[in-house]
Amino acid sequence: MTINNLPTLTTPRLTLRRFSEQDGQQIFDNYASDPMVARYVTWNAHTSPEQSRQLAKAFHDGSFGAYQWAIVLNQTGQLIGNISLVETDAEEKNGMFGYVLGQKWWNMGLATEALTETLRFLFEECGFETITGEYAILNPASGKVMEKCGLEFVRQDVKLVPAKNKQVDIIVRRITRDRWYQINRKELP
Ligand SMILES: CC(C)(COP(=O)(O)OP(=O)(O)OC[C@H]1O[C@@H](n2cnc3c(N)ncnc32)[C@H](O)[C@@H]1OP(=O)(O)O)[C@@H](O)C(=O)NCCC(=O)NCCS
Numbered sequence: 001m002t003i004n005n006l007p008t009l010t011t012p013r014l015t016l017r018r019f020s021e022q023d024g025q026q027i028f029d030n031y032a033s034d035p036m037v038a039r040y041v042t043w044n045a046h047t048s049p050e051q052s053r054q055l056a057k058a059f060h061d062g063s064f065g066a067y068q069w070a071i072v073l074n075q076t077g078q079l080i081g082n083i084s085l086v087e088t089d090a091e092e093k094n095g096m097f098g099y100v101l102g103q104k105w106w107n108m109g110l111a112t113e114a115l116t117e118t119l120r121f122l123f124e125e126c127g128f129e130t131i132t133g134e135y136a137i138l139n140p141a142s143g144k145v146m147e148k149c150g151l152e153f154v155r156q157d158v159k160l161v162p163a164k165n166k167q168v169d170i171i172v173r174r175i176t177r178d179r180w181y182q183i184n185r186k187e188l189p
Helices: 021-032 049-061 110-125 140-148 177-183
Strands: 014-018 068-073 079-088 094-101 130-136 152-161 166-176
Touching (some): 021 079, 068 110, 110 177, 130 140, 130 152
Parallel strands (some): 094 130
Antiparallel strands (some): 014 068, 068 079
């Protein structure tokens, strides 16, 4: 996959699309400048719209890899977060995802909706074999989303978060392609 052929994915309430270079202000206003949003992620809250503009450009360019979607609300067109593969192996069979939504849109099932569609795409259209997620133990909402999407407990670990200069207790969860097909009652191709 390259960023130039990343498809747009849709769900009842969301559109997951490639970032454009013009998305910086919405990234800043709707999620990245909020310290509560950045509390348990690997980056710090943005302190200037310019920082978010650079991020939009990097997402758009594919500097962080190809699988980087902006999460847009169908009803209003607002860009409210992002979901992405933060790592993949060279064969693009195993990936690790990350996601973030602005606080106004928490606890409405939107991350579950976005992750379900992303997993469907990665397993059914791209041929990934495993998708992994990691979350801070202090961030149980993220664990709940992963659990609802079928990711199973793998291990507890401690991870250094360089941007925050601290060690964080995390839980690793994972879903395999076989399990995805099993829980969605689909026949493996
Ligand atoms: C993690 C995040 C993406 C979840 O998004 P969301 O759209 O609110 O998630 P959903 O609404 O789909 O599901 C959240 C679930 O967590 C539950 N939850 C919320 N707060 C909780 C808490 N403190 N303890 C336990 N469960 C909690 C909700 O009740 C819901 O479960 P339910 O559907 O069974 O009721 C969002 O909180 C976020 O963007 N946080 C900031 C960035 C971040 O931490 N990203 C994850 C890094 S691993």
